[in-house]
Amino acid sequence: MRRTLRVAAYAVVVRDGQLLLARSRDEHGVAEWVLPGGGMEHGEDPYDTVRRELEEETGYLIEVTGFLGVDSGRHTLTGRFRRPVDHHALRLIYEARVAGGELCHEIGGSTELAAWQPLDAVPGLVRIGLIDTALRLWRERPAEGHLKAALG
Numbered sequence: 001m002r003r004t005l006r007v008a009a010y011a012v013v014v015r016d017g018q019l020l021l022a023r024s025r026d027e028h029g030v031a032e033w034v035l036p037g038g039g040m041e042h043g044e045d046p047y048d049t050v051r052r053e054l055e056e057e058t059g060y061l062i063e064v065t066g067f068l069g070v071d072s073g074r075h076t077l078t079g080r081f082r083r084p085v086d087h088h089a090l091r092l093i094y095e096a097r098v099a100g101g102e103l104c105h106e107i108g109g110s111t112e113l114a115a116w117q118p119l120d121a122v123p124g125l126v127r128i129g130l131i132d133t134a135l136r137l138w139r140e141r142p143a144e145g146h147l148k149a150a151l152g
Contacts, residue, residue, distance in 0.1 A: 001076075003086045009050035010037030010130065011062060011096040012138045018118050020098075021131070022057045022111035033117070033127040035134050037091075038110065046092045054096065058114040059104030062096040068137040069093050069145030071130060093134045 012035070013020040021033045038053040040046055047064060054062045071091040076084050105113050117125065122135065136147055 001084050001086050003088070005088045005090065006039055007046070007090045007092070008037060008039045009046040009053065009092045009094065010035040010134060011050050011054055011064070011094045012068060012134050013054070013060075013062065013096050013098060014119065014138070015098060015116070017120075018116040019122060019131075019135070020058060020060070021115060021117050021125075021127075022106070023113040023115070024111045031112075031126065033122075033125045033131065034111065035093075035128075035131050036111075036114065047094075050092075050094050050096070055101065056109060057106045057111045059101050060098045061100035063099040064094050064096045066095040067092070067145065068095050068134065069142060069147070071133045071137075071147075091130060093137050095138060 020036060022036045023031055024034050026032055036054050036057045037050055038057070040049045050064060051062055054060055071093060073089045075087050075089070077087045078084065103114055105111075122131065133147065137145070140147070142148075
């Protein structure tokens, strides 16, 4: 089985009780909210990745104010010719604040809309799980940058 690794960087940006999110479409065309950020380019520092991706997806220039932690996930995906691919996603989660720019929507990219969403409304949004993970890291701020499994 072929193996792939994707490293990406994302930011939690909270202002006045609202979280900055972007909206994209899943593989079935369903709109879902995502955390702004994305994949590193070869040779790029993840700090630069998160700044570049936030500007592309939201129009904002950001100041990274902290490192919250790491989210790591492994999934089997369907690859070329329907062959399974063992995919490992490593996502670095930063905290940031808006330092300039104006809110705008990405054109021709992976997202279609950027918006501020009230923190208390996030649980009701159609969203990817990374948002919940990132908000837990932001709220709990574990010293080791890793979340313990939720009991339930």
